[in-house]
Amino acid sequence: MRPTGTVSSAETPELPVPRGPLSAGVVEALRDGTPPAPHDDADPYGQDLQLALYCLYELHYRGFRGVEPEREWDPGLLALRRELELAFLTALRDDIPVGHDVEAELRGLLVETPDAWGATHHLRRDGRLWQLREYVTHRSLYHLKEADPQAWVIPRLSGAAKACFVTIEHDEYGAGRPERMHSHLFAVMMRALGVDDRYGAHLDVVPAETLAEVNLMSMCGLHRSLRGALLGQFATVELTSSPGSDRLVRAMRRLGCGPEATDFYAEHVEADAVHEQLVRRGVLGPLLTAEPELATDVVFGVRAAIHLAGRLEALLLERWARGESSLLAQARSGA
DSSP: OOOOOOOOTTTOOOOOOOOSHHHHHHHHHHHHOOOOOOOOOOOTTSHHHHHHHHHHHHTTTTOOTTOOGGGGGOHHHHHHHHHHHHHHHHHHHHHSOOOOOHHHHHHHHTOOOTTOOOHHHHHHHTOOHHHHHHHHHHHHHHHTTTTHHHHTTGGGOOHHHHHHHHHHHHHHTGGGOGGGOHHHHHHHHHHHTTOOOSTTTTTTTSOHHHHHHHHHHHHHHHOGGGHHHHHHHHHHHHHHHHHHHHHHHHHHHHTTOOHHHHHHHHHHHHHHHHHHHIIIIIIIHHHHHHOGGGHHHHHHHHHHHHHHHHHHHHHHHHHHHTTOOSSSSOOOOOO
């Protein structure tokens, strides 16, 4: 019997424009059921593979307009997704040194050297409004579904670690108030900055570096074997978010943005300062006491998150230094 589920056009994005033969095969398979082509040694960090992988993961979120919901569990698509995941994961493991000391890794995240310089530093001191809008565009691929990739780890945890993790997620989802959900606050900020806030609206313009960060979260969230890595990624965000969020609030105020624009990052200055302690003591502490063998995976998650964030930061700063857009195909606008 054919499933009767439907895809709401109000909540789902359009399929993206392919960026190579791999993503073209995935888009075609999603559109008309054509069996996906095998993986052909695509660059694991490249535009083609990262877009193909993102599209396959999106089936587990809101899907795409015109794509039947049952395609989420299509055996051919799942097999291709696994092949692309292995290519991506292998590249990450090849590029990231192995570590075992979780506490030392977390302490390192809390130290910012005087010469530290990144996208939020630039936006705070010298950034222009069009660059701020671009930054928000990149971040929208995750923040419009904020906390969803991490939510998959909940049934993979137990005891105190699970209870504390759910407490953090409860905050991310607005503590029962839909108007305070972080994804909603981000959408409000986008509108205040004059950026399209529709879910998935910017998939065609963000580069592979942006997609890879979100793909890491989805990959680790969807695999029980990577639950430690997911918590390492999550800890990295929670431990480093507050200073960057504060810089972005200051950047927006310097550029004349109002409270609707600053509310999202102002919320993260306070919330993530609390979450930092919860994730270290309430989640990772009990987890590693019960499963000390996960320490290496937690460190891998931390380092993978930093590695991919660094790739995107380098792209942004390089393009902006030349006065160029960091997006693939969007006219620069604003002052």
